[in-house]
Amino acid sequence: MKILSIKLEATRDAYGRALLYLGEHNPAVVVLDADLSKSTKTAVFAAKYPERFFNIGISEADLVGTACGFALAGLKPFASTFAIFATGRAYDQVRNSVAYPHLPVVIAATHAGLTVGPDGGSHQSLEDIALMRVLPHMQVWVPADGEEAYQMILAAAKEAGPVYVRLGRQPVPNVSPLGYNFVPGKAVTYGQHGDVVLIACGVMVAEALKTAHSLREQGISCQVINMSSIKPLDTAVLDQAAAASRLIVTIEEHQKAGGLGSACLEYLALHSRRPPVLVIGVEDVFGQSGEPYELLDHYGLTAESITAKIMAQLSSHGGQIAHCQTK
Amino acid sequence: MNTVILKEKAQEMRRLIVESIAEAGSGHPGGSLSLVEIMSYLYFFEASLHESDPLWPERDRIILSKGHAAPVLYAALACRGYLPTEEVLTLRKLGSRLQGHPDMRKLPGVEMSTGSLGQGLSIAGGLALGLRLQKKPQRVFAILGDGELQEGQVWEAALTAAHFKLHNLTAIIDNNGLQIDGATNDVKSLHPIVEKWQAFGWQTVTVDGHSYHDLYRGFRSQRDERPLAIIARTTKGKGVAYMENVADWHGKAPSKEQSRQYLETTGGEDIVD
Numbered sequence: 138m139k140i141l142s143i144k145l146e147a148t149r150d151a152y153g154r155a156l157l158y159l160g161e162h163n164p165a166v167v168v169l170d171a172d173l174s175k176s177t178k179t180a181v182f183a184a185k186y187p188e189r190f191f192n193i194g195i196s197e198a199d200l201v202g203t204a205c206g207f208a209l210a211g212l213k214p215f216a217s218t219f220a221i222f223a224t225g226r227a228y229d230q231v232r233n234s235v236a237y238p239h240l241p242v243v244i245a246a247t248h249a250g251l252t253v254g255p256d257g258g259s260h261q262s263l264e265d266i267a268l269m270r271v272l273p274h275m276q277v278w279v280p281a282d283g284e285e286a287y288q289m290i291l292a293a294a295k296e297a298g299p300v301y302v303r304l305g306r307q308p309v310p311n312v313s314p315l316g317y318n319f320v321p322g323k324a325v326t327y328g329q330h331g332d333v334v335l336i337a338c339g340v341m342v343a344e345a346l347k348t349a350h351s352l353r354e355q356g357i358s359c360q361v362i363n364m365s366s367i368k369p370l371d372t373a374v375l376d377q378a379a380a381a382s383r384l385i386v387t388i389e390e391h392q393k394a395g396g397l398g399s400a401c402l403e404y405l406a407l408h409s410r411r412p413p414v415l416v417i418g419v420e421d422v423f424g425q426s427g428e429p430y431e432l433l434d435h436y437g438l439t440a441e442s443i444t445a446k447i448m449a450q451l452s453s454h455g456g457q458i459a460h461c462q463t464k
Numbered sequence: 465m466n467t468v469i470l471k472e473k474a475q476e477m478r479r480l481i482v483e484s485i486a487e488a489g490s491g492h493p494g495g496s497l498s499l500v501e502i503m504s505y506l507y508f509f510e511a512s513l514h515e516s517d518p519l520w521p522e523r524d525r526i527i528l529s530k531g532h533a534a535p536v537l538y539a540a541l542a543c544r545g546y547l548p549t550e551e552v553l554t555l556r557k558l559g560s561r562l563q564g565h566p567d568m569r570k571l572p573g574v575e576m577s578t579g580s581l582g583q584g585l586s587i588a589g590g591l592a593l594g595l596r597l598q599k600k601p602q603r604v605f606a607i608l609g610d611g612e613l614q615e616g617q618v619w620e621a622a623l624t625a626a627h628f629k630l631h632n633l634t635a636i637i638d639n640n641g642l643q644i645d646g647a648t649n650d651v652k653s654l655h656p657i658v659e660k661w662q663a664f665g666w667q668t669v670t671v672d673g674h675s676y677h678d679l680y681r682g683f684r685s686q687r688d689e690r691p692l693a694i695i696a697r698t699t700k701g702k703g704v705a706y707m708e709n710v711a712d713w714h715g716k717a718p719s720k721e722q723s724r725q726y727l728e729t730t731g732g733e734d735i736v737d
Binding site: 167188189191193194196198199201202203204205206207208209210211212214229230232233234237238239 | 525567568569575576577579580582583584585586587588589590591592593594595597598600616617620621623624627628
């Protein structure tokens with residue numbers, strides 16, 4: 138089990154770093170923004186490669202459509218704005234002009250989830266994974282830290298089809314293993330098989346690692362999985378989790394409906410040896426203003442809350458879980 | 465420009481439109497027929513294209529933003545040799561390359577999948593920017609309906625194209641004055657349509673969309689650094705007497721009997737038999 142390092146970086150900052158690398162090494166890369174370049178960190182690219190940066194202004198539908206045009210011209214567009222606008226405001230454009238014609242557009246959306254913080258519920262995208270995941274051709278990647286975000290952006294530049302990358306505003310601890318190499322459809326596992334398997338994505342991976350630590354202190358063995366590639370999903374790691382654990386827990390900074398938990402359940406539903414699955418996420422409510430960590434706490438997404446939910450689950454359904462396992 | 469040949473192409477395209485929609489039993493004849501001269505002008509005169517190499521890098525790009533007019537696009541592509549003429553009879557059928565709205569992944573020659581209105585001008589603008597960035601001289605033509613101009617994204621894209629001075633971009637507005645629910649003036653007026661484009665920073669020219677000489681005048685306007693909007697005054701359902709200027713023919717298929725009559729009166733051969 139890797140100890141959390143103290144390095145903090147927001148995944149949006151890593152996005153900016155990755156764009157600088159691509160700017161130098163991939164002449165086909167162009168970057169588009171909708172008047173949020175300082176926040177999305179595309180301004181970093183714009184400062185160095187102004188001829189390949191296009192500020193489309195406050196018009197997200199046009200942002201996505203223009204990116205499609207660049208793709209048709211043989212270039213590799215990265216389109217950025219906040220997740221709430223990229224996936225909500227421009228949903229039809231993403232569906233019909235990006236996903237349907239299978240264009241190699243990367244939608245790198247920042248400020249996803251509750252951890253946007255004080256901007257409040259209107260800006261906290263808690264539905265974007267669901268919205269993007271249901272689109273054929275669309276890959277959905279959610280980095281847990283800066284290192285993974287950096288690698289995802291480089292990987293996205295090589296994809297022949299559309300990719301949605303969900304980035305955050307808030308600095309997060311580095312949780313990626315040394316020498317980690319992101320591969321679409323391949324999860325990162327921490328620890329050996331245990332009674333409980335915690336499957337998380339994005340900023341929740343750090344909370345899952347903290348949760349695992351406190352569960353172990355209470356004598357419960359557990360494994361943590363960073364399911365950063367929600368689509369394609371790492372089904373092999375789900376097979377292992379189903380076979381070896383008493384309880385699977387999914388954790389996401391997103392509505393419970395339609396996100397990581399749903400993706401895992403859709404696969405596990407017909408699994409012959411499936412243990413119970415506890416889905417932890419936002420409970421069908423909108424967010425509100427607050428500091429990022431306050432909000433995670435308020436909506437039950439800190440390690441402390443997650444641990445309590447798991448302990449309650451284990452104690453209330455312990456017998457049943459054991460029964461399932463022995464069948 | 466040989467208008468005799470263009471008129472022959474137009475007549476052939478009209479027959480293909482009527483017959484393919486009748487065979488499909490559904491589709492959009494009115495707004496397909498209003499575009500016949502514009503599309504034949506583009507596909508047989510104005511645009512540089514290679515039917516034997518649909519992805520020829522030096523081709524001009526034609527984006528049919530009003531994707532429901534797919535039958536006129538298929539008719540143009542068929543007449544130009546991108547697909548066998550008889551294939552237009554597979555329009556809207558299961559497994560066909562000729563989807564109800566154009567699908568670039570199914571039919572070579574379709575530059576972009578369209579159908580959800582209001583999106584094509586953004587795409588054409590991005591394409592024009594991308595070509596210019598790569599110092600390529602090819603031009604981009606986007607074909608929009610007038611009812612389509614009620615979509616807000618069109619005006620986002622209009623601002624963008626003017627801001628980036630996309631003089632390699634031309635928008636053609638099929639100004640037939642009708643949309644599904646009636647006259648655009650009654651549903652939601654676009655008046656004054658020319659001044660709107662001018663106010664958004666576009667060069668404009670108004671033409672008779674059924675006159676090749678007028679289309680030539682419009683397309684060959686003296687260009688400055690602005691994108692060009694050609695407002696083409698057209699007649700919905702043009703060429704099929706009972707469809708002309710009748711909003712109801714926006715999205716209704718003629719019967720096979722009506723199709724046969726049309727073919728007979730225009731001297732065409734029924735390709736069904």
